[in-house]
Amino acid sequence: MKEELFKNYQKRLNALEEDIRDVVLKYAEELYLNQKCSKDEAIDRAIARAEIEKRKLQSVVEVDHPSIQSDVLIVGAGLSGLTAASRLEQKGLNVLILEARNEVGGRTKTKMLNSIPFNMGGQFIGKRHIRMQNLCRALGLHLTINKLNKPIAWFSGNKTWVRYLPPISLMDAAKCISIFFKLNFMARGINYEQPWLSQKALHYDSISFETWLQKQNVSQRLYDLMKGVMEGYANVPMADISFLHALWWISRSGGVIRALQNGTKMTVTEGAQSISQALAKKLRERVFLNHPVTSIEQDDEKVKVSTKTSYFITKYAIVTAPIGTLHQIDFYPAMPESLQEMINTIEAAKASSVVTLLKSKKEIFSDVAINHKVFPLAWRDDALKLKGLTLSDDLPEAEYPHALSSCFTEQQDNVEAWAMENWGNNPYFKGTYIVFRPNQLTKFGPLLRQPLDRVFFAGAERSSWVNNMEGAVESGELVADLAMNLLIERKPI
Template sequence: MGSEATVPPVDVAVVGAGLAGLTAARAVQRAGRSVVVVEARDEVGGRACSRELGGQMVDFGGEWIGRAHRRMHRLVRDLGLDVEPAANLGRPVRWRLPDRSTTGRLPPPRTWPGLARAIGRAAWQSRGIDPEAPWTARRAAELDNRSVAGWLDDLGLDTEARNLLERLIGSLACQALDAMSLLHLLWLLRIAGGPVRSMNATFQWRIRQGAQQVARRLAEPLAVVLNTPIERISQDGATAAIQATELSVRAGRVIVAVPVTQLPTISFDPPLPGDLQRLPDLHIGPGTKVIALLPQGHSVRHNTVLGGGTLWGGWRRGDRVSGFVPPAGADAHDDALVADLASAFDVRPDQLRSPTVMRWADERHIGGCDAVFAPGQVCALGPLLAQPHGLLEFAGAERSSWPDNMEGAVRSGERAARRTLAALKDSRLSTTPRS
């Protein structure tokens, strides 16, 4: 485009073509309303990013679906996609401890008392937490003001049990545990059905065609504009307008589906209220993932790795191996990450095929992976995440009851669409003729 292009007015404009934005747009379109989606990047999907590696479709972002992810399961079916077992649970695990490593379905027996104490305490403390509003729990402020690291300190765990728990939680949270609210951890465990059930609730299946294919198929019937970062969103009380350097769209309502840390890149008129301006304080973990293919014919007994210094967690499916890097290792050189992934699966670094490192913190218009609430932030910021701003609704995984995965993105998009459609109905507002 040359000078600014004006798209015909629509009932709803959606900013962001990740799973949240596309799910919202789909619901709006299915309700018979006109909708356009505007995306800053050159592809749809957001943090659902799939690439071909050695002839296989590999997920570099969101990957897992669990038994509790009902919205994602339904969406995958509706779009004609398939899930396949992750094939990690119930298989041998390589337990990488500070002094030595062992392989087995269960961690070393000497760690059992400490692990049982932590799991039991977490199960007890997570009871009574409302997954939709964890800040309303009894003792919410007390739990929120404590860090996960401080909680582990108080449990008096042995060194090896503490090491495994730090790496398990740290891998899932993508954050240092002294910067993670205990209430946030308990919230995640509660919605997954408790500490014991949480692995099945979250890590049972993956999408055979790649997670990004969900976004691509959602986008097919929609009007989607790529490579267009929205710079300004204004509203006059009756309608709203989204503006980019070369695009302007007027709409009855707007759904903003970008990561909270990207909100400062958009100028709002009227400005966001003071409370909502605090939302970018929510920390987004760096999110570094390293993936490679094992040598052809290489046999390895374990499917999962837990523990270690550089990589804290890893998993295998067939000859494809992946490792997750904790925040402390986010600055490590690619060679160091590949070397540790090779070591975790008993090969030399030069034997790995097509090693690739994805650093989400470096991805423009995204800037990281999962949101992590620091001590005090669940109570302070949680109630604000679903608040509208005039004619604007907001969506995104971190704004849902599943703030760390694709299920949350879909749920938040559905909620934003419901509210938007209800508002349009109440106002009897339509900027375009209805068929």
């Protein structure tokens, strides 16, 4: 069976030493069949694991530099990882950060178009995002208040309206207000620190936001517009949003209107990725780029973190890689089945971001577009900068900037430059942020912050601000404090 599956890889397999070839085939078959990864990925990961097994037998490791001891080693140089590292370093602890890619920033990515910064990933800072505001000030970065003064372009069916208020009847307006009151009332009963412990959590988690909205007997137009808003914010189809997750978001934000408005209050003038770049600059030689972690082994005294060429010895490890990518790391001892199930089940939103730089300023009719056929949500960062989030992969890539321009009645010949980031196809992230589907939050929520002895986990999806940069920083701070508490009065390795 193994040879049949991987017969096209015989040349690579024959190049391996005989004593590890069987290990590679056995593990590759297991990965391919059970975790449904590609054959290429299965072979790569199987070879990495076989090399680890070989080193165990030989008790010898060839590295590109000596093994390094540290108090805490952090996997991932995004906002969570760098926040944790900075907090630990300020307390005088020896910290190292391993980043798989050749840049820091995680899901905040700033791309320059004609020397102008465009945010391809997370970008917004809300009025209640105190950690993010304080962090930017401490790093000497600037915040731009988003002033959306123009009307909204509303799309429903084949019609478009440009107006401040949604194009709905008085009856629909009354229904919309009623829905907001209901959502706010239910959200007040949600424990935003641990929503799965809320009184009606099981019931709310058993249905999708779509199912709940359909029961409100709204008109098709109101349904379409609310669908565009929810899918634009969540980056997933409304049927895939747990109603409990939606209430969690509303509860944490302080109500529906605050969730819609204040969550997009500010952006970092220099670009969101500049936050991570500034943090990494302060940490200097402690950050190792191009170091994808292949395995994490631990015993009662230490943790051994291995890459393809090196290993590092540390007292504790903090893993900030997104949940959907953790299957790329082998853990010894193995993860409990419950955590393994969570990793194999939870998926990040498969959205793409598109940005467009316009050639010239023309009359601006709208600042935001809702429920466009390609972009559930799109907006202007300024007069010449457009950004949209799409769940679609139906168009040729070159057509997306023109579709984005059409959200704002801009002509195709007014596009100076554009860029697209398909987060779902990015192997380091497998999507944007986590949106829990029905029945996932109550099942896996209690596991999100659960450590594995000396290994901790952090990330926006493990915080109370689940879909925000604020959550990434919050999670990094909390897990750093946990590690610090455990290091108190402990002797060196």
